[in-house]
Amino acid sequence: MTLPNPPSFRLDGQRALVAGASSGIGLACATALAEAGAEVTLAARRIEALEEITGEMTARGWKAAALRLDVADVEATAATVADHGPFDILVNSAGVAKHTKATETTPEDFDTVMGVNLRGAYFLTQAVARGLIAAGKPGSLINISSQMGHVGGLDRAVYCASKFAVEGFTKAMALEFGPQGIRINTVCPTFILTSFTQATFDDPAKRDWLMQKIKLGRVGETEDIMGAVLYLASPASSLVTGTAILVDGGWTAD
Structure with a gap:
């Protein structure tokens, strides 16, 4: 009997762009891809933070570079991606x-959230896809969405709207890009402990609510997102497109 060959999670020879890479989930994703062998470009508005991070990465022997990028500025983003691409992974x-x-x-708040979470995400994805199509290359595009792209949340109408929209354009783009061998998916975390969510976890009432909703009964860490992103970026997910991986501890199963 000939046994099947397990798929590879290695990313050697692949170029990855990680937007929002200066902290939190983005930084964790960049770390996972670099450790797996990808040449990672870390992008965010805070170039000083990125340069410090990439210095630490290259000291480990990983391939990493810093790039200032504000996804809310779609024209500048398109030009920057065109200049530095094509990228195999987003x-x-x-x-x-x-x-x-x-x-x-x-x-004003509505426009701010939609400008980054929806408009910025849409046109960044478009820019990377255009580069891949022009180069005749396959690729994997991953948007960090949210469990709130699948359920509602108190005081989160605008945020939910933005993430539901990301889920929608992901499915539509999967249909369009599939014939070119370009896959596109989302990763949908629950509440992850970062500097941005610390205040929520510090509030006893809110933390109790979160622990009731997260069926595994523990706080999400940035490391919990790394495996899902590595899977979607790698050949191990070569038949996966137009879908969402929910890393939510069972929140949406209720």
């Missing part, structure tokens, strides 16, 4: 949140 972890009651949402 991980878009850039995002913002403005949590208020729906009756108190301002147009």
Whole structure:
């Protein structure tokens, strides 16, 4: 009997762009891809933080470079991606949140959230896809969405709207890009402990609510996202496109 060959999770020879890579989930994703052998370009608005991170990565023998990028500026993003691409892998972890009651949402907050989470994500994905298509290359595009792209949340109407929209364009783009061998998926985390969510976890009432909803009964860590992103970036997921991986501890199973 001939046994099947297990798929590889290695990314040697692949070029990856990680947006929102200066901290939190984005930094964790960049670390996972670099450790797996990819040449990783870490992108964010805070270039000083990126340069410090890439210095630590290259000291470990990994391939990493820093790139200033503001996904809300779609014209500059398109030009930057065209200049530095093509990229075989995209991980878009850039995002913002403005949590208020729906009756108190301002147009300014709405535009800020949608400008990054939806408009920025859409046109960054478009830019990387264009580069791959022009080069005749396959690729894997990954948007960090949220469990809130699948369920509702109190005081999160705008945030939920932005993430539901990301789930929608991911499915539509999967149909369009599939014939070119370009896959596109989302990773949908639950609440992950980062500097941005620390205040939520520090509030006893909110933490109790989170622990009731997360069926595995523990706080999410950035390391919990790394395996899902590595899987989607690698040949191990070569038949996976147009779908979402929920890393939510069972939140959406309820």
